[in-house]
Amino acid sequence: MKPWSAGLLEQVGTRRHLHLFLDFDGTLSPIAPTPDAAFLPDRARAVLERLVARPHTTVVIVSGRTVETLARKVPVPGVSYVGNHGMELIVDGEREEDSVATQARPAIARLGAALAQLVGTRPDVVLERKGISLCVHTRLVQDERAREALEAEVCAMAAAETTLESYRGKRIVEIRPRGARHKGDAILHVLRAAHGEDWDADCNALFVGDDVTDEDGFRALGGRGIGVRVTDGADVESAAGYEAKSVDDALGLLEALAGVRGSGKREALEERGT
Ligand SMILES: [Mg+2]
Structure with a gap:
């Protein structure tokens, strides 16, 4: 990855439209x-x-949080939202849900109720029920073996539901409908809906994210769009072409983009620092 300052602004402004996809946390x-x-x-x-x-700019927040939470956390008029890691969207005020996720709602509700029985009274475990997905946070479980056993039990319970899949992150177990849209699928869905199959003929697409699930977005854009990974200085493998060192550095990038004029003119640097 290169620092974003080296060349990214040259790429933006080569198309009429700019479609920005931005993760929230981190x-x-x-x-x-x-x-x-x-x-x-x-x-x-x-x-x-x-x-x-x-002019000619669309801003979409892309996150694992629900679209309702995103709308509350980022209450900026005109912004669209992709929530639940890609399974639900609010675009131009219209809510849309991946049909694979909708079909799995009963299974999510069943497993959610069973997990509430398992961990509901424990002060050291947080069960997050996000409608079409579930998340078990085990960060506060002190004993390493107890955490391991609990996460294994959660995964075993999820495995009993054939329409669901689970994966373990950093002290977290995520459960979602098998085969549902991920962040990359959702980004391409939004771009095709707005600009057609040849979206990159008319549009510069840029995605900024900091986490493993954001890699789906970087891979989906591939050479047709621009990826920026926020690294916090860590040495990470990424499909993104560019790096922002911190949240502040990412906000600096967005401020520079806000200064890039639409319709092919590039006047970004004039406004930097103002
Ligand atoms: Mg994030």
């Missing part, structure tokens, strides 16, 4: 001690408002 907002505590910094809100007002 990209627009610093990672908070608990999911509820995360908020949109004033600097991020200001630049999103400028980007939405820019």
Whole structure:
């Protein structure tokens, strides 16, 4: 990955339209001690408002959170939302849900109820029920073997539901409908709906994200769009072509983009630092 300052702005402005896809946690907002505590910094809100007002520019927030939570956390008029890692969208005010996810709702509800029985009274485990997905947070379980056993039990319970799949992250177990849209699928879905199959003829697409699930988005864009991974200085493997070192660095990129004029003119650098 190259630092975004080396050449990214040259690529943007070569097409009429700019479609920006932005992750929330760790990209627009610093990672908070608990999911509820995360908020949109004033600097991020200001630049999103400028980007939405820019001609031929679309801004989409892409996250594992639900679209309702995103709309509450990022209340910027004109912004669209992709939630639940790609399974649900609010675009131009219209809510849409992946049909694979919809069909799995009863299985998610069943497993959610069973997991609530298992961990509902434990103060050290958080069960997040997100409608079409589930998330078990085990960060607070002190004993390593107890956490291992609990996560294994959760995965075994999920495996009993054939329409669902589970995966283990950092002290977290995520459960989602098998074969449902991921972030990359959702990004391509939005681009095709707005610009057709040859979306890149008319549109520069850019995705900024910081986590493993964002790699689906970078891979989906491939050489047709631009990926930026927020690394916090860590040495990570990524399908993104560019790197932002921190949330502040990513916001600096967005401020520079807000200064890039539409319709093929590139005047970004004039406005940098203002
Ligand atoms: Mg993130």
